[in-house]
Amino acid sequence: MSNFIGLIQNENMKIYRRMGNLIMILLLIGFIGLTGILTKTDKTKPVSDNWKQELKAENAAMQKTIKKEPMMKSHYERSIALNEYRITHDIKPVDAKSQWSFVGESPDAIQFILIFTIIVAGGMVASEFSWGTIKLLLIRPVSRTTILASKYLSTMLYALLLIIITFVFAWLWGGVLFGFDFSPGTHLSYANGKVVEENIVWHMWKEYGFASILLLMMATFAFMMSTIFRNSSLAIGFSIFLSMSGTVAVQLLSKYDWVKYILFANVDLKQYFDGTPLIKGMTLNFSLSVLAVYFVLFTALSWLVFKKRDVAA
Amino acid sequence: MSQKPLVELKDVKKRIGKKDIIHGLTFDIYGGEVFGFLGPNGAGKTTTIRMMVGLMSLSGGQILIKGKNIESHYKQAISEVGAIVENPEMYKFLTGYQNLIHYRRMVKGVSKGRIAEVIELVGLTNRIHEKVKTYSLGMRQRLGLAQALLHSPSVLILDEPTNGLDPAGIREIRYYLRQLAEKEGIAVIVSSHLLSEMELMCDRIAIIQNGKLIGVQSTKEFVESGTERKVRFLVDDPAAARHAVSHHVKAERITLGNEYLEAEMEREMIPEVTATLVVEGVKVYGISSETKTLEDKFLEVTGGKEIV
Numbered sequence: 146m147s148n149f150i151g152l153i154q155n156e157n158m159k160i161y162r163r164m165g166n167l168i169m170i171l172l173l174i175g176f177i178g179l180t181g182i183l184t185k186t187d188k189t190k191p192v193s194d195n196w197k198q199e200l201k202a203e204n205a206a207m208q209k210t211i212k213k214e215p216m217m218k219s220h221y222e223r224s225i226a227l228n229e230y231r232i233t234h235d236i237k238p239v240d241a242k243s244q245w246s247f248v249g250e251s252p253d254a255i256q257f258i259l260i261f262t263i264i265v266a267g268g269m270v271a272s273e274f275s276w277g278t279i280k281l282l283l284i285r286p287v288s289r290t291t292i293l294a295s296k297y298l299s300t301m302l303y304a305l306l307l308i309i310i311t312f313v314f315a316w317l318w319g320g321v322l323f324g325f326d327f328s329p330g331t332h333l334s335y336a337n338g339k340v341v342e343e344n345i346v347w348h349m350w351k352e353y354g355f356a357s358i359l360l361l362m363m364a365t366f367a368f369m370m371s372t373i374f375r376n377s378s379l380a381i382g383f384s385i386f387l388s389m390s391g392t393v394a395v396q397l398l399s400k401y402d403w404v405k406y407i408l409f410a411n412v413d414l415k416q417y418f419d420g421t422p423l424i425k426g427m428t429l430n431f432s433l434s435v436l437a438v439y440f441v442l443f444t445a446l447s448w449l450v451f452k453k454r455d456v457a458a
Numbered sequence: 459m460s461q462k463p464l465v466e467l468k469d470v471k472k473r474i475g476k477k478d479i480i481h482g483l484t485f486d487i488y489g490g491e492v493f494g495f496l497g498p499n500g501a502g503k504t505t506t507i508r509m510m511v512g513l514m515s516l517s518g519g520q521i522l523i524k525g526k527n528i529e530s531h532y533k534q535a536i537s538e539v540g541a542i543v544e545n546p547e548m549y550k551f552l553t554g555y556q557n558l559i560h561y562r563r564m565v566k567g568v569s570k571g572r573i574a575e576v577i578e579l580v581g582l583t584n585r586i587h588e589k590v591k592t593y594s595l596g597m598r599q600r601l602g603l604a605q606a607l608l609h610s611p612s613v614l615i616l617d618e619p620t621n622g623l624d625p626a627g628i629r630e631i632r633y634y635l636r637q638l639a640e641k642e643g644i645a646v647i648v649s650s651h652l653l654s655e656m657e658l659m660c661d662r663i664a665i666i667q668n669g670k671l672i673g674v675q676s677t678k679e680f681v682e683s684g685t686e687r688k689v690r691f692l693v694d695d696p697a698a699a700r701h702a703v704s705h706h707v708k709a710e711r712i713t714l715g716n717e718y719l720e721a722e723m724e725r726e727m728i729p730e731v732t733a734t735l736v737v738e739g740v741k742v743y744g745i746s747s748e749t750k751t752l753e754d755k756f757l758e759v760t761g762g763k764e765i766v
């Protein structure tokens with residue numbers, strides 16, 4: 146076990162001692178920093194004291210347009226329900242220019258984390274081959290399985306670190322820009338025609354969780370590509386391309402039933418909590434099973450190839 | 459030399475795709491010896507070494523290290539091995555020291571003191587905290603050696619270890635490898651296609667070509683053995699000379715030239731024959747002995763064309 150921790154330390158050393166990977170962390174911090182400044186300088190007015198009146202007016206306006214635009218019906222229904230809930234339960238809307246509103250937006254950064262993690266995952270095994278260091282790495286009294294596991298885990302720890310950095314920095318920067326607030330407000334969500342009250346911090350971590358599924362699957366995919374093809378550009382390019390186009394492709398093809406077996410139709414688990422499933426008949430358990438099958442496939446392929454391969458780099 | 463071999467190759471074969479690369483190599487390597495692995499480019503030296511360290515699977519036969527099969531008992535077998543396979547590629551963005559720490563974490567029982575020891579040994583103390591990308595080829599070779607010695611292995615396998623070293627560095631490594639073999643009883647295996655180098659540092663040399671073992675020979679035997687060599691005597695009267703040496707050397711071993719006589723004989727015979735010639739009044743202007751070096755042998759067996 147202590148041996149395994151040593152291996153993780155090794156992989157971490159190889160990740161964080163490289164300029165490129167540190168620059169990615171800086172880019173992430175830069176992105177959050179910039180979003181904060183944009184929010185701060187934005188022209189929107191703070192929520193006024195007679196917000197109840199305003200919400201009522203807003204609802205009345207929406208009731209009118211709802212008849213004209215039946216396409217948008219569900220969207221309006223949702224907003225109206227949320228506004229009414231606020232009025233009856235006296236829950237003031239969260240000011241956009243507040244620390245917690247800013248922190249609550251931070252899960253948006255996960256799309257960058259996705260790309261950065263794919264970059265690290267795609268180089269994890271392939272780089273050892275292109276550097277030629279794989280030969281010295283593998284001639285130790287450690288099984289190839291253990292080495293691969295330490296590489297995979299270190300990749301995931303990198304993703305986790307980026308998420309934590311995002312959260313902590315968003316909280317700090319939000320506090321600096323908008324003032325620290327130690328009583329986060331309430332988030333309202335709407336599912337199956339009902340309004341649900343949630344702590345904003347809890348809600349935010351749920352957002353991170355939902356978004357992390359794509360991250361986990363695509364990082365695992367990139368890792369597999371890296372192991373099989375020993376070519377980091379291919380692994381990274383292909384994985385990023387799929388991540389960006391996959392979800393859209395699945396939407397376009399959603400009229401076909403077989404689409405439900407595609408990975409990208411199942412990565413958004415939010416469809417079961419706050420929205421409607423992509424294809425009729427899809428359930429949470431179905432998606433979890435599909436995800437599990439893909440995950441096992443990706444990891445098993447990496448493992449088999451890495452374990453069996455003759456190293457002739 | 460210890461009795462039990464540290465490394466045993468038994469009919470080792472390798473096939474990649476439809477191509478047979480190694481056609482059944484069998485030989486043993488003992489502790490305390492420097493064993494040379496000689497062959498022209500493409501002979502299969504690196505491939506054999508890859509199999510010895512478990513980077514490649516065997517298509518047939520087996521390799522035992524201290525009696526442990528490299529394939530079925532990988533961890534135990536490889537614990538005894540330190541190696542450089544082809545070029546010593548290290549992590550360039552790390553310092554030499556960080557590279558060694560990296561490998562230290564992968565084995566049990568290597569102290570920080572041991573790291574300092576091997577650094578000192580390979581003469582990298584002054585530069586060890588600099589990034590490897592700033593190292594010269596020779597320095598990388600030294601770091602590679604340090605990495606291979608870190609866990610005090612009993613078998614050291616080095617693929618072309620003198621590649622990139624300057625003459626002083628080559629002499630140093632030669633001396634050092636001999637020390638390791640003689641003082642610590644390590645089995646040192648070095649591959650090379652340079653025979654002259656092998657003659658200087660190896661106790662025994664295996665010559666391979668096209669994946670086949672051509673022979674294993676002891677270097678010593680070659681240099682000072684009783685094997686016969688051609689000795690040429692420059693004389694004024696070859697016919698008289700023939701008569702003079704005829705009771706030392708059989709007639710069929712003697713060839714006459716215009717102003718010389720050539721006779722095949724053992725090294726020990728040369729002074730005797732010379733004395734006879736002088737006593738018989740033959741004027742001797744010069745004596746030259748043509749030793750059949752390993753190189754001749756090597757050139758002979760490999761046809762000489764393929765050596766770089």
Ligand SMILES: Nc1ncnc2c1ncn2[C@@H]1O[C@H](COP(=O)(O)OP(=O)(O)OP(=O)(O)O)[C@@H](O)[C@H]1O
Nearest residue numbers: 457474479497498499500501502503504505506651
């Ligand atoms: N992965 C591979 N696929 C196919 N053939 C290979 C592979 N690796 C090596 N070979 C072939 O095996 C033979 C032996 O190669 P090897 O690298 O072992 O030679 P070598 O003796 O180390 O030569 P050198 O002195 O040039 O280092 C060569 O003919 C080479 O083309």
Ligand SMILES: [Mg+2]
Nearest residue numbers: 503504544617
């Ligand atoms: Mg070679």
